[in-house]
Amino acid sequence: MTYAGHVLILVGIYVVLASSLQLVAGYAGLLSVSHAAFYGIGAYTAALLAVRGVSEFPASVCASYVLGYVLGIGVGWLTVRVRDDYFAIATFAFNLVVVSVLNNCVWVTGGPMGVAGIPAPRVFGVEASSLGAMLALVYSVALLSLLLCYRIARSPYGRVLRGMREDEVFVLSQGRNVRYYKLTVFATGAAVAAVAGCLYAFYVKFVDPTSFSVGESVFLLSIVIIGGLGSFWGGVIGATVGVVVPEALRFLGLPVAQVGNLREIIYGIALILMMLARPQGLVGRFRLDVE
């Protein structure tokens, strides 16, 4: 039962991550390979605040959200000026810089040792340490973020994003400030990813740089692509498949180190097959393969 709860919590966290990446990559067409960096920034924010005595969950969420948003604006300001695969490489580089900073600023982040001993979160003074309370927290955040994505996707703002993805010059010709849209959606995605980091830090009670590597960013991008870019359910399905399938691998009885490798090989193959056979993902509408 505890194990099922654990898997459910992970699914919830990945739903938050996938739906926020869906905003950036799916709706706006910005293939960001830095989502794990913002996830990590949120996790470290919550962790460092908590070990210094601030374990009030709403406060950590606000702090992560604001920090994620501000950094998202900063990084977006540098990266949205380049297009497509250049954007992917630029964000990729940012992710590596973040991991490098987490590893090397030992006096703040604890370096490769990470931050351990994160206390249980408190919600308005009440400690939420049980599995049930954690589930409730994770799923309320997941619902909120899904709601946010849904609202954005259905709004005029979301329509501009989709237009930008299909034909940027056309949107520009309609008098829309493409840069403003790209910046704000990138920052919003980053901020929501940071909130997911908050959940992760309070659930796992330990953060270290390896959880927020470029590999994780590629993994997040691949679950969104496998689920289906630009589709509301695509992110949810991608997150569920992305968490549950590797858990199933555990029962094959392979050494732990190889399970990680096998997981990534499966995602690699899935990505290739998706591109070859079903470029719009399992339930998506937006095809990556059309010029």
Add this chain to the structure above:
Amino acid sequence: MEQLLVNTAVAASIYCLVAVGFGLVYSGFRFFHFAHGALYVAGAYACYAARIGAGLPLWCSALLGIGVSAILGAACDLLVYRHLRKRRAGATALFVASMGLYAVIQNAIAMIFGDTNRTIRTWSVVEGHRIGDARISTAELCIVGVAVVLIATTAAVLRYTKAGIALRALSADADLSRCAGVDLDRSAVLVLVVASGLAGCAGVLIALDTDITPQMGFWGLLMGVVATIVGGIGRPAGALLGAVLIAAAQQISIWYLPSQWKDAVAFGVLFLALVLRPHGLMGQPIRKATV
């Protein structure tokens, strides 16, 4: 000072070998060949397997390493890229598929050889040769020598042979050159073989100088990409200039900052390049948008 120059030359040689191959693929086929980084690792590990595993002589295992990379490169095209091209898939679809290939190759290597550091250096460490006040080891001399010869050869092949002219025509206008009788599929295999051979060579050379890990592909790839972007795409001379700039920036930064920051410095240079001169120092302006 002399040591700084020597170190810059050694680092630049490796970056440049990776960058030239990466740039060849990019200029001909307009997509980020992410798997290039994994092929570089594959070269190093094939050499390791032949030297330590099978006990072959060093020159033989080096050739084997280069060969394995070249074959894997050709396989990438024959199994994946070719089919995507046939359906006129966009650069983004190719990029995503190539991330998948990267994940598969790198993790397959990690599964076979394990995640720990390996080395092919069975010889004892001796004092290097002297150049002025600087010292350079035989392996490092080897790196610089081989890189200079290979890069000059590639540049000459691109400039003077029929295959080179065909590739340059493809990079200028793919549709027109196909009308003029350039066989796209054949050139693609050829380019991937040459590019991957160069990457494999870089992998073998790095294995002569340091330990190898399956994860080194990220850095190898990124330094190559950074050098390509900074220098400008489509010209070996641009890649050389980019590689020297990156290597020099890193080596100089070691004087002022702790050495673990040298990768972050490389990305600082990348960001600057993307912001100030996105088409590179020697390249033509990149397409901002297609109407």
